[in-house]
Amino acid sequence: MSETLTLNLGMADWLQFFLHYLSLSLLAIGGAIATIPDMHRFLVDQNLWLTDAQFNASVAIAQAAPGPNVLFIALMGWNVGMNAGSVVYGLLGITLAMAGMLIPSSVLTYNATQWGHRNRNLRAVRAFKQGMAPIVVALLIATGLILASASGKSLDHWPLWLLAGVSAVIFWRTQLHILWLLAVGALLGWFGWI
Amino acid sequence: MSALPPDDRPRPESLTDLFVSFTLLALQGFGGVLAVVQRELVENKRWMTREEFVEDWSVAQIMPGPNVINLALIVGGRYFGLKGALVGLAGMLAVPLVLVLAIALVYSQFAEHPGVAGALRGMGAVAAGLIVSTGIKLISALNTNVIGWRWCAVLGLACLVGIVVIRLPLAYVLFGLGSVAFTLAYKRLKP
Numbered sequence: 001m002s003e004t005l006t007l008n009l010g011m012a013d014w015l016q017f018f019l020h021y022l023s024l025s026l027l028a029i030g031g032a033i034a035t036i037p038d039m040h041r042f043l044v045d046q047n048l049w050l051t052d053a054q055f056n057a058s059v060a061i062a063q064a065a066p067g068p069n070v071l072f073i074a075l076m077g078w079n080v081g082m083n084a085g086s087v088v089y090g091l092l093g094i095t096l097a098m099a100g101m102l103i104p105s106s107v108l109t110y111n112a113t114q115w116g117h118r119n120r121n122l123r124a125v126r127a128f129k130q131g132m133a134p135i136v137v138a139l140l141i142a143t144g145l146i147l148a149s150a151s152g153k154s155l156d157h158w159p160l161w162l163l164a165g166v167s168a169v170i171f172w173r174t175q176l177h178i179l180w181l182l183a184v185g186a187l188l189g190w191f192g193w194i
Numbered sequence: 195m196s197a198l199p200p201d202d203r204p205r206p207e208s209l210t211d212l213f214v215s216f217t218l219l220a221l222q223g224f225g226g227v228l229a230v231v232q233r234e235l236v237e238n239k240r241w242m243t244r245e246e247f248v249e250d251w252s253v254a255q256i257m258p259g260p261n262v263i264n265l266a267l268i269v270g271g272r273y274f275g276l277k278g279a280l281v282g283l284a285g286m287l288a289v290p291l292v293l294v295l296a297i298a299l300v301y302s303q304f305a306e307h308p309g310v311a312g313a314l315r316g317m318g319a320v321a322a323g324l325i326v327s328t329g330i331k332l333i334s335a336l337n338t339n340v341i342g343w344r345w346c347a348v349l350g351l352a353c354l355v356g357i358v359v360i361r362l363p364l365a366y367v368l369f370g371l372g373s374v375a376f377t378l379a380y381k382r383l384k385p
Contacts, residue, residue, distance in 0.1 A: 026258045030364035057301065064314045065297050067220045067290025068227050070260035074291055075298055094291070102283075105259025106267055110279050113253060113268050123383050124376075130340045130383070131375030132252035135368065137336065138350035139255065140228070140329030142357035147225070148322035160319040167323030171229070172330055178233070181320050182224050189316025190309040 005051060005083040014096060017049075017080065021073070021100025026108065032070045032101060043076060054079045073097045144168075159194040204240045206273055209281045215239070216266055216285030221293070225321025227262045227286070229328045235269070242269075244335035256368060262286060341378045349375050 009017075020042055024035045036059065043050045050058075058079060062072035077097030081090035119125050148164040167181050188194045206212040215234070222230045235241050242250070254264035263286060270282025304310045336346045349371055356367045 028258045028260070029368065030255070030261075032260045034364060057298075057305070060314075061298050061301055062294055063225060064317065065290070065294045066222060066224050067294060068223070068260055068262045068286055070263060071287070071291055071294045075294060078295060078298065094295075098287075102259065102263065105257065106263070106279075106283065109254070109257040109259055109264045110267050110271055110276070112257060113271060116253065117272070123380060123385055126383055127376050127380035129249045129252055131377075131379035132256065132372055133248045133339055134336055134341070134346035134350045135353050135371050135375055136252045136255050137248060137329055137332045138353035139357065139364075139367075140332065141326050142354050144322045144324075144326030144329060145354075145358050147325065148319060150318065150322075160315065163316065164319040164323035164326070167320040168327040168330070171233075171324050171327040175237075178222055178230055178324065181324070182317050185316035185318075185320035186313040187316070189312035189314065192308070192312050194312070194316055194319065 005048065007049060007080070007084045009049075009080075009084045009089070013047075014092065017077075017093070018096040018100045021097050022104060025101050025104040028101070028105060032073055039076070043080065049080045049083060050076060054083075070101070073101050159188075163188065163194055206241065209274060209277060212270055212274065212278060213281050213285040216270075216282055217289045220286050220290045223262075224317050226325060229321070229324035231262060231265065232328045232332070244332055245338065248332055248335045256372070340382045341375065345375075345378055 024038060027038075028035050040055055044052055044055050055076065058075035059072045062069050062075055065071070074094045074097060077093030077095070078090045079093070080097075081088075081093030084093075116125050144164075148161060163185060167185065170176055170181060171178070185194075206215060219230050219234050220227055232247060236244055236247050250265060250268050251261075254261045254268060257264050263283060266282035266286040267279040270278035270280070270285075272278070274281065336343065339346055341349075353367055353371055356362045356371070357364070
């Protein structure tokens with residue numbers, strides 16, 4: 001990191017940090033990724049709790065690492081805590097950020113699902129599931145296409161598109177394990193062939 | 195959200211089985227867990243059919259919060275109630291969290307290495323392909339859809355254009371197209 005931050009965070013700051021994540025949780029429709037612009041405003045621009053480099057690295061590492069991408073929230077909490085001076089604060093940051101982000105949405109999702117299960121024969125519940133199906137299937141394809149264009153849409157990037165396309169066909173048509181495909185992608189990238 | 199599967203269908207044997215299964219799923223998910231979840235839960239473990247997966251995914255997607263976390267809550271809750279939901283959540287997060295912290299600690303030393311950047315780029319392209327592929331596989335779950343394949347195609351294409359070409363915010367697409375789709379399905383279902 002080119003610039004470093006040294007923070008002195010009090011109880012009130014941590015409370016504000018927690019409350020901000022609590023308030024973002026129910027706005028995270030389509031995933032925590034949807035709240036990134038607001039998180040950047042809050043953590044980097046407004047409070048100067050994270051540097052731009054720390055913010056971007058948190059997102060990039062969580063996307064590349066195995067596990068749900070929402071772990072970028074944990075990394076941001078960790079970095080804020082480390083900027084405040086210790087591993088203990090880092091763990092506090094992780095706990096507050098993840099709890100704030102997950103508790104409201106999880107309580108809502110769990111209760112809505114239980115309600116939906118009890119009322120699964122209701123016409124509206126069946127209509128919701130039937131109607132949403134084509135949209136969410138298309139949304140998956142759209143998400144993949146957007147991710148594939150993340151490193152550039154120009155024709156110069158054709159090897160990346162080819163790799164994405166070939167992986168898609170192999171995964172669709174064969175039972176080859178996912179880690180083999182990822183390993184091939186990593187090797188091709190490591191040697192600079194794509 | 196569908197009914198509990200009949201007894202002869204495979205299901206998680208215990209909370210430990212659920213935790214371990216979700217942990218293993220999460221650890222294979224470089225660049226997103228969804229493709230692995232679909233393959234493991236539907237194709238390998240056969241805990242759910244493609245149709246059921248799409249139903250659960252619809253709920254996970256429309257509710258606020260991270261999608262795969264919501265899916266873990268839904269699937270865990272289906273088999274073991276609140277305990278199952280919490281165990282599913284923990285399985286998805288606990289071990290990957292430790293791992294991502296470890297990676298973050300060493301990342302700064304290797305971030306500048308061209309090989310590392312290239313490997314991440316390559317894995318990103320593969321991960322993107324796997325998600326597209328998962329979407330294509332799930333198209334077959336629409337065969338029995340009550341709104342018919344023509345409307346499925348129209349709504350699906352509208353969603354693709356809205357997200358990929360026009361780059362509309364996701365919430366607009368979900369709620370805009372969602373209400374059209376809901377109305378179509380509602381009219382076609384018997385009361």
